[in-house]
Structure formats: C-alpha cells, structure tokens
Amino acid sequence: xQKKLLQGNVALAEAAVRAGCNCYFGYPITxxxxxxxxxxxxxxxxxxxxxxxxxxxxxxxxxxxxxxxGARVMTSSSGPGISLKAEGISYLAATELPCVIVxxxxxxxGLGGIQPSQADYLQATRSAGHGGYRCPVLAPSGAQEMADxxxxxxxxxxxxxxPVFILADALVGQTKELVELPEFIKTLPAKPWATTGKTGRKxxxxxxxxLDDNELENHNLQLLQKYExxxxxxxxxxxxxxxxxxxxxxxxxxxxRIAKEAVLLARxxxxxxxxxxxxxxxxxxxxxxxxxVTSDRKVLVVExxxxxxxxDVQLAVNKQVPVGFLGKVGGLPPxxxxxxxxxxxxxxEKIAQIS
Numbered sequence: 001x002q003k004k005l006l007q008g009n010v011a012l013a014e015a016a017v018r019a020g021c022n023c024y025f026g027y028p029i030t031x032x033x034x035x036x037x038x039x040x041x042x043x044x045x046x047x048x049x050x051x052x053x054x055x056x057x058x059x060x061x062x063x064x065x066x067x068x069x070g071a072r073v074m075t076s077s078s079g080p081g082i083s084l085k086a087e088g089i090s091y092l093a094a095t096e097l098p099c100v101i102v103x104x105x106x107x108x109x110g111l112g113g114i115q116p117s118q119a120d121y122l123q124a125t126r127s128a129g130h131g132g133y134r135c136p137v138l139a140p141s142g143a144q145e146m147a148d149x150x151x152x153x154x155x156x157x158x159x160x161x162x163p164v165f166i167l168a169d170a171l172v173g174q175t176k177e178l179v180e181l182p183e184f185i186k187t188l189p190a191k192p193w194a195t196t197g198k199t200g201r202k203x204x205x206x207x208x209x210x211l212d213d214n215e216l217e218n219h220n221l222q223l224l225q226k227y228e229x230x231x232x233x234x235x236x237x238x239x240x241x242x243x244x245x246x247x248x249x250x251x252x253x254x255x256x257r258i259a260k261e262a263v264l265l266a267r268x269x270x271x272x273x274x275x276x277x278x279x280x281x282x283x284x285x286x287x288x289x290x291x292x293v294t295s296d297r298k299v300l301v302v303e304x305x306x307x308x309x310x311x312d313v314q315l316a317v318n319k320q321v322p323v324g325f326l327g328k329v330g331g332l333p334p335x336x337x338x339x340x341x342x343x344x345x346x347x348x349e350k351i352a353q354i355s
Contacts, residue, residue: 003178008143008168009034011179012102013042015147016074019154020185021100022048023073025062027055027081030114031170032104035076056081060088067097068206070194072154076102079120080111082128089163090129093223094208098157100150101135102166104173107331115331116170118253121308124167125282134227136234137165137281139252143177149279151182158189160230167281169304171254171333230283237285238277241267242292245274247343250289250313251302252278255333259302262339269340271347281309286316293317298346300324304333322346 006014013035016024024039036052043050049066053059059075066073077085082103092099103124107117124137136156138149146168153164195204210216238256241263242248251259256277266273276292278285293299298321301310310325317323326342328334 001180001183003180005176006143006179007034007174007176008140008146009104009173010038011143011181012146012150012166012168012173013038014181015150016100016154017042017046017048018182018184019151020072020188021074021154022046023063023066023071024048024050024075025053025059025066025073026075026077027053027059029078029081031106031173032076032078032102034173035102035104056084057088060085060092063099064088064092064095064097067092067099068095068195070191070196072158072188074100074102076104078104078106079108079123080106082120082123086129089135090127090131090133091208092163093127093133093135094131095206096161096223097163097206098161099163100153100157100166101163102168104168104170106170107329113331114170116254116304116333117331118169118255118304118308119329120167121281121303121305124165125284125312133223134230134282135163135165136160136230136283137167138236139167139279139281140172141253141256141277142172143175143179146172147179147181156234158191160226161193162226162230167253169253169255175254234280235283235285235288236279237288238275238279239288239292240275241272242274242276244272245297246272247298247300247346248274248276248293249300249302249339249343250276250278250309252281252309255302255304258333258336259339261336262343265336265340266343266347269344269349271343271349273343273347278309284312284316286312289313289316290318293321295320298322298324300326300339300342300346302326302334302339304328
C-alpha cells in the first residue's frame with residue numbers, strides 16, 4: 001500500500017475510520033484539535049456520526065450512550081479535558097462498554113500550556129476517575145503508530161469490553177511522517193450485550209449501580225479477573241541493543257526516538273547502551289524490563305515530566321540496580337546529546353568526550 005505524508009493526529013483519525021469507528025463525540029482543545037477537524041468531514045462521508053458536544057462531560061456521556069448501543073465510538077481530548085471526562089470513563093469501565101479515548105498530552109498541571117509533555121502518565125495508568133478501574137494504555141512513538149495502535153485499540157476495546165486509552169505526546173500528534181494506513185475492517189464483532197432494542201430476546205441491562213454487597217463484590221471480582229487477563233496477554237514493549245547493554249535507557253512515546261539517537265551515539269563512543277520502550281503503559285511491561293536488566297546493569301529513565309513512569313521502573317527492578325532519571329518539565333524535550341551526557345556519566349565516562 002502506498003504511504004502518505006500525514007500528521008500524527010490525522011493518521012489516528014483516518015485509522016479510526018478504517019477500524020470501523022462510526023461515532024465520535026468531543027470538544028476542542030489543543031493539541032488534539034486536528035483529530036476533530038478531520039473527523040468532522042470524514043465521518044459523514046462513511047455514514048458515521050460526528051458531534052462537537054457542548055463540553056467534555058457531555059461528550060463522554062455521549063460516548064457512554066453510543067457504546068451501550070453497540071457503536072464503535074471514540075473521543076479525544078488533552079489532559080484538562082480528560083480530567084473532566086473522568087467520571088464518565090469510570091462509568092464506561094464499570095459497565096464494560098468498549099470505546100477508545102485519545103489523550104494528546106499538553107504540559108500541566110492545571111491549564112498548563114500546549115507544549116509537548118508526558119505529564120498525564122499517572123492520570124492514564126492509575127485510572128483518571130473513581131472506583132479503582134484500569135484501562136489499557138497505548139503509547140505511540142510516531143505517526144505510523146498513531147494509525148497502528150488506534151486500529152489495535154478498537155480491537156482490544158471490543159475484545160475485553162473496556163475503554164482503551166491512546167496516550168500520545170503532542171510531538172507525535174503534530175509531527176508529519178510517511179504513514180501506511182491499515183485496510184478498512186470488513187467485519188465488526190457482534191455485540192449481543194448491546195441495548196439495541198428488545199426484540200425476541202432477554203433484555204440487556206447496562207448498569208454500574210450494585211446496592212447488594214455480594215452482587216457488587218462479584219462484579220468487581222469479574223473486573224479484576226479481566227484486568228489480570230489483559231496484563232497477562234496484552235503487555236507490549238520494544239527493546240533494542242539490550243542484550244549486552246551496561247546502561248539501559250527507558251523512555252516511551254516520541255521521547256524514545258530521541259533516546260534511541262542517544263543510545264546510538266553512546267555505542268559510537270564505545271559505551272554499551274540499550275533502549276527499552278514500553279508500548280503499553282498499562283499493563284506496564286515490568287517482567288520484560290526485569291528480565292532485560294540483570295544485576296550488573298544500570299537504568300536511565302527519561303521522561304517529559306517530573307518522574308512518573310520512573311515509579312513503575314523502580315518497582316519493576318525492585319532496587320536491584322541503580323536507576324537514574326532525566327526529566328524535562330518545561331515543555332521542551334531533552335536533546336539526544338543531553339541524554340548521551342547522562343548515559344556517559346552513569347557509565348563513568350568523562351562528559352568532555354561527547355562535546
């Protein structure tokens with residue numbers, strides 16, 4: 001298939017259409033607005049529904065209704081908007097309604113700014129709302145993965161009947177790259193549980209209110225079993241040059257690409273460095289990272305926040321190896337040579353060698 005030069009946000013939006021998304025509800029916020037702009041024209045072309053709601057809260061509840069009726073549905077926003085959607089996301093998780101929720105991150109907290117950031121890691125991986133639910137979180141590193149992981153997100157959402165997050169850096173959303181779009185999905189999965197109208201069958205009930213203690217416990221145990229199955233079957237990661245690495249850099253999203261350049265520069269200097277990139281932030285690939293990091297190695301976590309994924313890495317390695325951290329919180333990513341400097345320092349090399 002011919003590749004097209006597409007902005008990450010547009011690649012995601014077109015992939016959603018090809019994945020069978022037939023309903024979108026959202027409210028504008030930078031840096032994800034291009035998703036809405038594209039779908040406003042594209043979805044009507046394929047017989048779908050696009051609606052700009054009056055607020056983020058309205059949008060997520062429209063997602064709730066459409067998902068309950070069996071639609072393939074998506075919403076998108078940025079950090080402040082996801083906060084407003086949090087209650088609705090909890091309801092979607094509790095009622096096991098599949099949908100895709102896109103967060104193209106901006107710097108926070110509060111309104112913050114529109115600069116690139118990864119400050120919503122904890123918001124996405126620890127659940128944005130109340131009740132202790134979990135949602136799979138996919139972290140694309142470029143425009144191609146904005147398309148590929150969107151396709152996957154709809155598949156996982158229906159397979160496990162759960163909201164699925166796509167957590168993208170603003171850099172990924174705004175960058176234009178060559179993208180090979182997935183084929184249009186031909187057959188959507190059946191949803192016999194959907195509230196499509198009671199005709200000749202037992203009525204379907206979608207509910208998150210359980211006043212009976214035993215009923216609530218059984219429901220929550222069922223959700224926990226599902227999360228265990230997702231963690232067992234859907235953990236994804238990428239690792240490069242980790243086999244002989246003395247320093248393993250852990251980074252996700254677009255930042256992993258900058259870290260990769262630093263790793264290559266380190267290898268040119270004779271420092272054996274490797275890259276470990278979580279593709280799913282929840283479930284976090286803790287076992288794979290633990291296997292990659294043997295006792296004679298060191299780990300460097302690089303993020304565009306004050307150290308959020310750092311907590312998961314520290315838990316994964318369980319204090320068995322030193323863990324360094326390089327974080328940027330002002331909206332600009334570190335340059336490859338800045339990461340290289342930290343790698344060299346951890347390896348005991350003199351910084352002057354790399355300037």
